[in-house]
Amino acid sequence: xPYNDMPLEELQxxxxxxxxxxxxxxxxQSTLAEAHSFPLNATFTPVNAKLKMVETFDVTxxxxxxxPIKGWLILPRxxxxxxxxxxxxxxxxxxxxxxIDWLLWATAGYAHFIMDTRGQGSSWKQGDTPDVEPxxxxxxxxxxxxxxxxxxxxxxxxxxxxxxxxAVEAARSHEAIDGSRIAITGGSQGGGITLAVAGLDSxxxxxxxxxxxxxxxxxxxxxxxxxxxxxxVRYLHTHRDHVKTVLSNLDYFDGINFSARAQAKALFSVxxxxxxxxxxxxxxxxxxxxxxxxxxxxxxxxxxxxxxxxMMEKLNFVTSAWPx
Numbered sequence: 001x002p003y004n005d006m007p008l009e010e011l012q013x014x015x016x017x018x019x020x021x022x023x024x025x026x027x028x029q030s031t032l033a034e035a036h037s038f039p040l041n042a043t044f045t046p047v048n049a050k051l052k053m054v055e056t057f058d059v060t061x062x063x064x065x066x067x068p069i070k071g072w073l074i075l076p077r078x079x080x081x082x083x084x085x086x087x088x089x090x091x092x093x094x095x096x097x098x099x100i101d102w103l104l105w106a107t108a109g110y111a112h113f114i115m116d117t118r119g120q121g122s123s124w125k126q127g128d129t130p131d132v133e134p135x136x137x138x139x140x141x142x143x144x145x146x147x148x149x150x151x152x153x154x155x156x157x158x159x160x161x162x163x164x165x166x167a168v169e170a171a172r173s174h175e176a177i178d179g180s181r182i183a184i185t186g187g188s189q190g191g192g193i194t195l196a197v198a199g200l201d202s203x204x205x206x207x208x209x210x211x212x213x214x215x216x217x218x219x220x221x222x223x224x225x226x227x228x229x230x231x232x233v234r235y236l237h238t239h240r241d242h243v244k245t246v247l248s249n250l251d252y253f254d255g256i257n258f259s260a261r262a263q264a265k266a267l268f269s270v271x272x273x274x275x276x277x278x279x280x281x282x283x284x285x286x287x288x289x290x291x292x293x294x295x296x297x298x299x300x301x302x303x304x305x306x307x308x309x310x311m312m313e314k315l316n317f318v319t320s321a322w323p324x
Contacts, residue, residue, distance in 0.1 A: 005223065008272065008297070011283040016216065018260060018288065019251050027152060027252055028200055031064075035162045038066030042170035044073055049099040053077055054106045056099045059113070061170035063163030070116040070128040071167065072099050074106040075176055082178035084322045085111035085171045089164055089186035089193035092144070092213065092228050093120055095127020108315060109324035113171040117189070118163060119144060119156070131159065141238075145231035150245060152252045157214065161196040161253070168201055181205055181322055184264070185314065188213045188277065188303065189228075192255050195285055198266070199258025206321060207264040208314050209285070211271055211305040215255030216281040218247055225275040255285045263291040267317045269310050271301035 006014065021027065044057040059071035076083070086105045090096065096116040105112035121127015131147075138150040148154035164184075172179035183206035184194045192214025198207040213228070221229045221236075232250075236243050251257065266289055270282040286295050296313050298306045306313065 005272070005274075005279040008299075011272075011279055013287075014280055014283045015287045016219070016256075016284050018256055019218070019254075020257050021152075021248070021251050024252060024257060031158060031162055032165060032200065035064055035066075035166060038062050040166065040169055040173065042173045044174060047099065051099065051103070054103065059170065061166060063118070063166045064159040065132065067118070067132050067159075068129070069118060069163050069167070070096060071170070072096055072102060072112075072114040073171070073174060074099060074102055074112045074114075076106050076109050076111075079109070079176070082176060083109065083111050083324060084181035084183065084318075085113055085177045086318070087113045087115065087168055087171050087182060087184045087197075089115055089167075089184070089190035089197075090117050090120070090125070091187050092189040093123030094125040095121020095129075097121075097125040101125065104311065104315075108319070110318065110322075111171070111174070111177050113167065115164060115167040118159060119147075131156070141231045141235040143228055143231040145228050146235040146246075149232075149235070149249060150242065152249050155249060155253060157196075157253045160193065161200065164193045164197045165201050168197060168204060179203075183208065183318060185210070187211055187305065195255040195258045195262065196253070198262035198264045198291075199260070202263060204264045206318065207262065207266040207291075208268075208317065209255075209266065210269045210310060211274060211277050211303055212255055212268070212282055212285055213277050214253065215259075215277070216284040217250040217254055219284070220278065220281045223278040223280070227276075229276075256288045259285045259289040262289055265321070266291055266293040267314065268293065268295040269298065269305045269313070270295060271298045271303060271305045273299075273301060274303045274305075276303040
């Protein structure tokens, strides 16, 4: 796979103009206020996952519209006092899977809260949370990228990003977790969700977006060679009269606009041969990121990024901030 984007020296200074609706902040303030009108109702049901070194909880909490969202909470069994928590968001198409899929952070001594992604979990890891769509949602291309895309109020990621903020609140509500030490992370879609939460919830301390998706949409749909951005391209290929509306609506959900508001200390990753999230879309978010930040570059990697190499980077990043 050859390089398919700018040279690194150009990426490092790539700060594209942001396209942002005048009511961006008001839109998200009212969205979260509406979510907070519903009780969180976070429940943590112990599960016997046959894992002797950790405690496992089946989580349910109320997200967007007061709708129930599933998750896992995994705690190290050997712990003292309240501990920091890593809240993780999942890549496109995946669900929360089984508790045995998520053992790294708990075995390192941290609480690990995994949010199921509404409507997803049938492509590569099973999920358990349906997406309750608002009445009147538009026709969509198969997938999630164009679900409700004709109005910001009905767009799919309005619901997901709201769920993700409430997931942080649910994690913070557990008695074992130190609410002042919350980190958020995820790869691809999970990285895009991480940026959204970092921009919407100033209480988050650390953010680790890996090869983030959902950034710099206008360029991404032109440069990405593969789905999921291709879903938007094919939708606009058919709905030729919707181009202006769709691109304007996506401004409310663009990771570069959330990055410009984020203050959590951040560790990004990028694959310079990435044909799903082209490097310039990641750098657009990184270079606009308002908080303290660093980025780990994987020159010869595609969308898999650093994989286990980057997990070591993330462990070092978290343990240097919060030794346990």
